[in-house]
Amino acid sequence: MFSKEEDKMVSMGFNSINEGFDEGVSKALNFLTEIGTDYLNERKEPEAEKTVVSIKEIGKAATLQGMENAAVNAIRALEKLLQCSIEQNTQDTTIQVLLSFGAIGKIAAEQQMETVAKLAASVLGKSGNTAALLNNERETMAVIIGLGEIGKAVTRVKFPNLSENTAICISCLGDIGKLTAQKNLEEAAVGVELMLQEMAAEAMQENLQDTVRSIAGSIEEVGKKAEDENMESAVFQASSALQTIVSYAGSKYLNDASIAAKIALESFNELDIINDEDNIKNIEAIRETMRALWVNSK
Structure with missing residues (x-):
C-alpha cells in the first residue's frame, strides 16, 4: 500500500490535470519518480510497480486532457524508472514500464x-x-x-x-x-x-x-x-x-x-x-x- 504522502501526491497529479495545472502534475511526477527509484534500489518491486502504474495513469489522463508537457514529463519519469529497473535487474517492473510507454x-x-x-x-x-x-x-x-x-x-x-x-x-x-x-x-x-x-x-x-x-x-x-x-x-x-x-x-x-x-x-x-x-x-x-x-x- 502507498503511504499517505504517496496517495496525496497521486491525488495532486490527477487534480492538477483536471485543473490544467502543469506545475502540479510535474511536482507529483517528480515525487513518484523519486520514491519509485528508492523502491527499486531497495528491491521493493511490488511497491515500485504500483508507482509505475500511478505514473502511467497520470500520463494517460494528461494525454486525454491534451496536456502535452505533462504527458511528456510522464514518459520522461518512466524513462528514469526504466533505467533504474534495468540496473537492478527487476524484470517484471521493466516490462511494466515498457508497456506503460505503449499505453x-x-x-x-x-x-x-x-x-x-x-x-x-x-x-x-x-x-x-x-x-x-x-x-x-x-x-x-x-x-x-x-x-x-x-x-x-x-x-x-x-x-x-x-x-x-x-x-x-x-x-x-x-x-x-x-x-x-x-x-x-x-x-x-x-x-x-x-x-x-x-x-x-x-x-x-x-x-x-x-x-x-x-x-x-x-x-x-x-x-x-x-x-x-x-x-x-x-x-x-x-x-x-x-x-x-x-x-x-x-x-x-x-x-x-x-x-x-x-x-x-x-x-x-x-x-x-x-x-x-x-x-x-x-x-x-x-x-x-x-x-x-x-x-x-x-
Whole structure:
C-alpha cells in the first residue's frame, strides 16, 4: 500500500490535470519518480510497480486532457524508472514500464498528439534493440506490443499516405524483428510479424496504400532473416501475413500494395514455408501471450 504522502501526491497529479495545472502534475511526477527509484534500489518491486502504474495513469489522463508537457514529463519519469529497473535487474517492473510507454503512446496517437506518440515510440524502439541484443525476450516482446499498439492507433487516425509516426513504428518493429531473428529469438520475431500484420490490416481499412507497402517490405525483411536462421514459425507467419495482404489489398483495389506484397511473398523459398499444425499452434500461442500481456497491463 502507498503511504499517505504517496496517495496525496497521486491525488495532486490527477487534480492538477483536471485543473490544467502543469506545475502540479510535474511536482507529483517528480515525487513518484523519486520514491519509485528508492523502491527499486531497495528491491521493493511490488511497491515500485504500483508507482509505475500511478505514473502511467497520470500520463494517460494528461494525454486525454491534451496536456502535452505533462504527458511528456510522464514518459520522461518512466524513462528514469526504466533505467533504474534495468540496473537492478527487476524484470517484471521493466516490462511494466515498457508497456506503460505503449499505453500512453497509444492514447497520444488517438488524440493526435504527435510529439508524445513519437517520443513513446522512439523510447520503445531504442529499448527494444537493447533488449534483443541482450537476449531478453520477455522485455523485447513488451516493446513489440507497445510499438504495435501505437502503430495501429496512428494508422487509424487516417493520415494521408505514410505519416512520420507510422513510419517510425514500422521501422522500429522491422529493426527489432531482424535483430530478434538474428539472435534466434523466434517468439519475438513472430511477435513483430503479428504486429506488423495488424498494422497492415488497419492501414488497408483506411486505404493507406503507401503504409501497406512499407509494412509488407518490413515483414519480408524479418521473414528473410528468419529464413536464414531456419526459424520455421517465423517464416510461416511472414508468408501468411504477406498472403493476407495480397488478398485483402487486392479486394480493396490497393493494387500497388497488393503487387508489393506479392513480390515480397515470391522472394521466399516455398520449401521453407512449412504450413503444419505445430507452426500454427506456436503462432497462436504467441498471439495469445501478447494479447494477455497487453490486457493485463491496462
